Amino acid sequence: MSAILSADDLNDFITLGAACIKPPTVSKPADDSNENLEVEVQIDNDGNGLEVSKDGTTTNLSAAQISLADCLACSGCITSAEEILVAQHSHDELVKALKNNTDKSFVASVSHQARASLATAFNLKVEDIDRLLINLFINQMGFKAVVGTSLGRKLSLVNESFNIINKKEQQNSQEPILSSICPGWVLYAEKTHPFILSKLSDVKSPQQITGCLMKNLMSEQLETDKSNIYHLSIMPCFDKKLESARPEDGVEESFKDVDCVLTAKELVTLLDQQKDLFQLIPSNANKILNSPIAINELYKKVAPVNWPMIEDSWTSDEGSTSGGYSYNYLKILKKHLILKNNLLEENFELKTIYGKNSDVYEMRLMYNNEKVGSAAIINGFRNIQNLVRKFKPDNKPKGKFNPLVARRRARKGVASKSEEELADPFTCDYVEIMACPNGCINGGGQISHPTDVTEKDWLMRVVENYQNIPIFELTNSSTINDLIIWSESFSNKFQVSENRLFRTWFKEVQKPTDPNEIMLGAKW
Known part of the structure; x- marks a missing residue:
């Protein structure tokens, strides 16, 4: 299933049973008579569907099967x-x-x-x-x-990498650039978190x-x-x-x-x-x-x-099974720094720092043990939501010093140091974001596994x-x-401009205000 169709906090999402209904088909009588064709669907005490005809005859209905075509057509x-x-x-x-x-x-x-x-x-x-x-x-x-x-x-990949490098060198902002390669993530951002759109790469x-x-x-x-x-x-x-x-x-x-x-x-x-x-x-x-x-x-x-x-x-590319955007950015950044600053290639090292689950990790490009660039990979909506919360305008640090927290951290000692080694995508130059857990290789349109x-x-x-x-x-x-x-x-x-070939755009999707539109997903 497409990830965007199952995100439970989209503004036009409705739960099953509210309006996700596929009407049962009624077989036409052989004699082409319409006398008893009018029927009503009822639910018995066990929750099973019954077809009740005009003359009181009841017929058990099989469970409704909602296919992808039905779901997408809703x-x-x-x-x-x-x-x-x-x-x-x-x-x-x-x-x-x-x-x-x-x-x-x-x-x-x-x-x-x-x-x-x-x-x-x-x-x-x-x-x-x-x-x-x-x-x-x-x-x-x-x-x-x-x-x-x-x-x-x-x-x-090339345009994405140079886009990040240029913005990194021209801007003082420490916030990461977010990928827009995954349309499920982009649609989610447009519909629910428009404040994040300015952070998205337009490649x-x-x-x-x-x-x-x-x-x-x-x-x-x-x-x-x-x-x-x-x-x-x-x-x-x-x-x-x-x-x-x-x-x-x-x-x-x-x-x-x-x-x-x-x-x-x-x-x-x-x-x-x-x-x-x-x-x-x-x-x-x-x-x-x-x-x-x-x-x-x-x-x-x-x-x-x-x-x-x-x-x-x-041919394929190095890095993640979603295209390797984070990995190739760091590789291209390394080449860029070598040529620009006359650095020695043998002094570079690429470190991988893992997050709290396998769908979050960070790669740090180190030169003489100093971080010169970093990129992260985030897969799945649970992890995406955690990242988006950090970008919310009302979620900025207040700047107040809490001595109790400071003492607690001091008592932890080594534990605090280990916490610092967890991947932190919010501090990276770039974040490769995919809506599906495990990334594009596990996309909703991939062929399902057999029963055995x-x-x-x-x-x-x-x-x-x-x-x-x-x-x-x-x-x-x-x-x-x-x-x-x-x-x-x-x-x-x-006569195809660079913008036409390589650049996309984003828009905020206005939340519906009409009650019918909110409940049914469409105006009547």
């Missing part, structure tokens, strides 16, 4: 505007588009986490899943191009950067308008659907960079429902998996003609597959320079 948990947007990002809509939009050219991008999830579900290597996905999209669905999100992620996610690159490069290659390119994104998270629908700041366009977002789980559902048309593992799967074409050559073959770093376009495997063991398998994806070290100076030069040439060639 305006109780998300706003009615979001309901419409999410409805456009379903596997049914993709199938409909493939059948009806003959003038569209389809392209796809696949996230690292979704590839790892699919590999785990089908007990294959990630490379094998890549081959099968390429066959599915290119040979069965007729897509024109397929890429991994590696290029978009690396551009996002776009890999999904959105990849979409912009794909639309422009493929429209040039196919000599068509960007609105004729249909971009499918395979992601680990349902909230990515809402992220793709976010309008560009100050730019009116007739198209979106991402037309449809499907999670790994939804892709499997599509294949189950359309097995006569599409198969991830077709009858000739062995031939596909044992193809003499090297995987890097296959990546080149299905990428847009002018896609850079094609051989490395499906525990959730913990299943997640460990997915993480292992993710970590087996070849890593391309981003912090190589020439790679960073090449990426910057290429992105600048792309912007100039396609």
Whole structure:
């Protein structure tokens, strides 16, 4: 389930039973008679549902099953505007588009986490899943191009890192910059804690950067308008659907960079429902998996003609399984300090400090045992809420000295010192924030564990597959320079500004005041 749909303190959230209702369907009589069709649903003493017809006949009702589609279609948990947007990002809509939009050219991008999830579900290597996905999209669905999100992620990582470095050098504020890569966290902040929005980094996610690159490069290659390119994104998270629908700041366009977002789980559902048309593992799967074409050559073959770093376009990055934003910031900061201040690389050390649970930890970049930079990782809403409380305007230290507290700390002695070693994200330069516990690798759209495997063991398998994806070290100076030069040439060639390519924006979502809107999530 999408994290944003289950946060119990969202202003438009309603509890189950208040309005989360799926009406029972009534079978039509064979004689087409309407005489006894009018029914009433009642609850018996044991809490079971009963269907009571006009003539008094009662029928036991089976328990209501609320699917994800039902949940997302309800305006109780998300706003009615979001309901419409999410409805456009379903596997049914993709199938409909493939059948009806003959003038569209389809392209796809696949996230690292979704590839790892699919590999785990089908007990294959990630490379094998890549081959099968390429066959599915290119040979069965007729897509024109397929890429991994590696290029978009690396551009996002570089821009995020330099964004932090620049703000750190230009501002005196000690408060950290907060990531905005996770749309669940961003929506939560916009709806419940607007005071935090000024702390968020405005660097776009890999999904959105990849979409912009794909639309422009493929429209040039196919000599068509960007609105004729249909971009499918395979992601680990349902909230990515809402992220793709976010309008560009100050730019009116007739198209979106991402037309449809499907999670790994939804892709499997599509294949189950359309097995006569599409198969991830077709009858000739062995031939596909044992193809003499090297995987890097296959990546080149299905990428847009002018896609850079094609051989490395499906590689992963060092750091967390959410993209490694904190880790790569510190690595790039280290390179920056070496070049700027002529520091010695061998005198640097990266220390990891853990928090009160496994979803909070801090990395400190040390030079001669002195901290020169730090970044933290926070996963899950429980930890996010603890961080947000520290930013509240009324939660600032009062500056009063309490002698009782001081004496208590003095008596603790060594214990106080150990407390200081706990991770403290509030004191860092940057915080990588993800709504899901364990980060994006455990996104709500990832494929669920089978009944004979525990959730913990299943997640460990997915993480292992993710970590087996070849890593391309981003912090190589020439790679960073090449990426910057290429992105600048792309912007100039396609008249896409840096803000359009790399920057997003945030807005405060006003709390509803109308009683009907508060109770039902929509105005009537």
